[in-house]
Amino acid sequence: MHVKFILPALTEAKSPLFRPIKYSLFPPLGLATLAGYLPDGWEATLEDDHVEVLHLDDTPDIVAIEVYITSARRAYALADHYRARGAFVCLGGLHVTSLPDEAAAHADAIFLGPGEDIWPQFLKDFQAGQPQPRYASVSRTLEGMPPIRRDLIKRHLYLVPNSIVVSRGCPHHCDFCYKDAFFAGGKHFYTQAVDEALAEIERLPGKHLYFLDDHLFGNVRFANALFEGMRGMGRVWQAAGTVQAILRPGLIEKAAEVGLRSLFVGFETLSQENLAEQHKGQNLGRDYNAAIKKLRDCGVMANGSFVFGMDGDGPDVFERTVDWAVSQGIETATFHILTPYPGTALYKRMKAEGRLLHSDWDRYDTRHTVFQPHGMTPEQLEYGYWRAYREFYSWRKLFAGASVKENLPDRLRHLAYAGGWKKFEPLWDTLIRLKRVTGMLPALEQVLTSFGARHKADLSPRMPPKQRLQHLPLVSED
Numbered sequence: 365m366h367v368k369f370i371l372p373a374l375t376e377a378k379s380p381l382f383r384p385i386k387y388s389l390f391p392p393l394g395l396a397t398l399a400g401y402l403p404d405g406w407e408a409t410l411e412d413d414h415v416e417v418l419h420l421d422d423t424p425d426i427v428a429i430e431v432y433i434t435s436a437r438r439a440y441a442l443a444d445h446y447r448a449r450g451a452f453v454c455l456g457g458l459h460v461t462s463l464p465d466e467a468a469a470h471a472d473a474i475f476l477g478p479g480e481d482i483w484p485q486f487l488k489d490f491q492a493g494q495p496q497p498r499y500a501s502v503s504r505t506l507e508g509m510p511p512i513r514r515d516l517i518k519r520h521l522y523l524v525p526n527s528i529v530v531s532r533g534c535p536h537h538c539d540f541c542y543k544d545a546f547f548a549g550g551k552h553f554y555t556q557a558v559d560e561a562l563a564e565i566e567r568l569p570g571k572h573l574y575f576l577d578d579h580l581f582g583n584v585r586f587a588n589a590l591f592e593g594m595r596g597m598g599r600v601w602q603a604a605g606t607v608q609a610i611l612r613p614g615l616i617e618k619a620a621e622v623g624l625r626s627l628f629v630g631f632e633t634l635s636q637e638n639l640a641e642q643h644k645g646q647n648l649g650r651d652y653n654a655a656i657k658k659l660r661d662c663g664v665m666a667n668g669s670f671v672f673g674m675d676g677d678g679p680d681v682f683e684r685t686v687d688w689a690v691s692q693g694i695e696t697a698t699f700h701i702l703t704p705y706p707g708t709a710l711y712k713r714m715k716a717e718g719r720l721l722h723s724d725w726d727r728y729d730t731r732h733t734v735f736q737p738h739g740m741t742p743e744q745l746e747y748g749y750w751r752a753y754r755e756f757y758s759w760r761k762l763f764a765g766a767s768v769k770e771n772l773p774d775r776l777r778h779l780a781y782a783g784g785w786k787k788f789e790p791l792w793d794t795l796i797r798l799k800r801v802t803g804m805l806p807a808l809e810q811v812l813t814s815f816g817a818r819h820k821a822d823l824s825p826r827m828p829p830k831q832r833l834q835h836l837p838l839v840s841e842d
Contacts, residue, residue, distance in 0.1 A: 366407040368424035368451075369395035369516070372431070372438040373413035374729070387414040388796050390527040390576065391517040394457075394479075395430055397529075399513035401484050403491070410516040413438065415796070424451050426490070431457040431467065433542075433705060434729045443470040452495065454486070459725070461546045462707030464498065477501030477546055478532055480509060502549055506532065506556040512564070523801045523808070526568045527576050530561040530590065534578040536606070538632075539642045540671070543578060545707030553579075555586045562593040572809045573601035573623075581609035581619075588615070594622040600812045604628040608646040610655040620662035625812040627659060628667045628698075634688060638674040642710070656692045660769075665695040665781065665812075672749055673702035678739040682748035686755045693768030695782050699752050700730035701745060702737075757786040773814070781811050 371392040392412050399408045411418050413435075420442075427446040431439040436459050443453045447470075456475030460467040467474050473495055475482055482499035489495045519525035533553040537544050544552070555561075565573065580603040581587045600623045607629060610616050616624070631652060632644060639647050659666050670685050689697050704711040704720065705728060714720050719736040728734055731749070733742035740748070755761055766778040784807075795801045 365403075365405075365426070366409070366424040367399070367402060367426040367428065368422065368446075369399060369408065369410040370418065370427065370429045370442060371395060371410075371412045371414065372429060372435040372442055374432065374434045374438075388522055388792075388801050389524050390574065391519070391522050391525060392430065393512065393517075393527050393529060393576065395428065396513045396516055397509070398428065398479050398483050399516055400510035401487060402513075403487065408513065408516060410513075412518075412521070415521040416518070418442075420445060423449055426454065427451045428454040428456070431455055431459045433459045433462075433725045434727075435459075436466075436725050440467075440470040447472065452490070458542055458546050459706075461548075462542075462705065468497070473497055473499065475499050475501075477549060478504060480504065480506060480532075500549060504532070504551045504554055506530075506554060507560065509556070509560070511567070514567070520802050521799060523804060524572070524574045525802065525805075526570060526572055527574045528564060528568065529576045530564070531555040531577045531580065531582060531586070533582075535582045536579070536644070536646050538644045539709040539713070540702060540704070542705040542708060544709070545705075553582050555583055558586065558589045558593060561590055565594065565597065565599070570805070570809075571598065571600055572805060572812070573599050575601060575603035577604065579604060579606060579609070581605045581612075581615060584612065584615065588618065591618045591622050597622070599623040600625050600809055602626040602628070602812070604630075606630065606646045607650040607652060607655045610658055611650060616658060616662055616664065620664050624662075624664055626665040626667060626695075628669060629655070629659075630669045632669060632671045633674055633677075634685060635674070635676045638676045641675060652688075653692065656694065660693065666692075667696045667698060668694045669698045669700070670752075671700045671702050672752070673733065673735075673737050673740075673745050675738040677737070679744055679748065681739075682752045683755075686752050686761070689756060690761050690765045691768065693765050693778065695765070695778055696785055697756050699749055699756075701733055701749050702735075703728050703730045704735055757782070759783075759787075777811060777814055784811075 369392070374387065392410065395410055399410065402408055424446070427443070429439050429443055439455065443455060447453050452472045453470070454473045454475060455467045455471040456479060460474050461476045464474055464476055473486060474497070475486070476499065478501050481503045482501050486495060486499055517525065531554065533547045533551070534541070534543060535553040537552070603624060605627050610627070610629070632647065633639060634652070636648060656666055668689055670689070672681055704714040714735050721734050721736060721742065733745045736742065737745050762779060762782050765782070766775040769775045769778055792801070795804065
């Protein structure tokens with residue numbers, strides 16, 4: 365039995381030979397995770413449309429395709445192609461969960477929500493000759509999950525091959541979050557057992573890690589135990605967290621001690637009214653400036669995420685946001701146009717108000733305005749979005765942001781990291797075409813390591829995870 369896993373290219377990635385660096389960052393870990401559940405003796409292949417030319421003349425028995433909103437058109441074309449060749453086609457992912465009836469027209473079976481419980485059930489049904497047309501996740505746990513099939517991942521095609529996920533979902537429920545609908549019908553946030561997470565980390569070669577969890581710090585007890593277990597591993601790593609988690613006493617400090625060097629932080633907006641409207645309570649009343657200072661004191665870089673187009677935003681929001689980010693010395697920033705994804709509370713509200721401009725999913729990419737904003741025109745919103753990127757990553761602003769740092773080494777590292785990411789895209793694209801992008805990983809590790817030079821590696825003996833958990837107090841989710 366041959367199962368083929370495919371990650372279709374997003375709309376923006378037009379050519380198989382020319383990819384923006386953001387699409388060559390991480391391998392398709394979700395599909396490699398599902399491959400771990402295959403019965404012994406089954407053959408598996410995994411292809412990523414972003415970094416390689418797909419082989420479409422094969423005849424697998426089962427084809428499993430992960431679908432995002434801006435890859436839906438490509439995913440459906442691939443699904444139709446393989447169904448015509450006699451394969452049993454499975455579609456799952458965020459977009460399938462949001463619009464199951466749309467996806468069902470192109471699949472033999474669709475999967476709603478996370479796959480850890482429903483994918484193994486499908487495999488049993490398929491072997492019994494009774495596969496169902498629809499599987500919906502309800503019973504969710506990561507404990508006892510088989511090892512990820514990293515042997516299927518072509519590591520040399522990615523800048524960050526050592527990506528890892530040790531939890532699912534997020535304890536918060538923001539109106540615009542695409543993931544909220546994905547985890548409906550069961551637990552919205554759950555983690556691996558600490559010892560299993562540590563075992564997966566130890567399997568990864570090299571020094572650098574990237575935790576792709578939506579909120580690594582979402583369960584404080586788990587996070588504390590994980591960081592205790594990572595003492596002595598000598599890793600440098602990146603992750604995502606909230607302002608609330610940063611400000612929690614002792615948590616970021618412990619993460620930095622065991623190698624955290626860069627944190628993706630969803631600031632989203634500087635407006636308290638906007639935060640309240642989008643139900644982003646974890647940011648309400650939090651001191652953003654204090655959070656940035658705390659990260660800097662711990663030797664951790666900040667990648668700030670900002671969303672434009674909320675109802676309280678006017679044409680001045682772009683300049684104000686960029687100026688604040690630069691004044692705080694944020695190393696990198698990610699900007700987005702507010703996008704009402706199907707299945708979210710924001711989408712339902714926009715649809716009820718008649719503000720959706722169209723349902724061309726290719727343009728639901730946070731780069732285009734797909735709804736009628738309150739405080740500006742759609743054209744102003746798109747123009748301001750692109751202007752914010754140009755301004756933040758201009759050499760003038762990069763030097764201004766670097767000047768916030770207290771000493772010359774920190775200023776140079778700021779310029780190396782921020783400038784290297786956005787100012788050398790032609791070099792990145794060349795490396796991607798030559799399939800040499802992984803060769804830049806040592807440089808990334810060096811920059812990340814130097815940011816945390818003030819923190820010495822903790823080489824203290826590691827307590828077994830289960831024993832360590834017994835010594836940690838029960839703490840509610842962040």
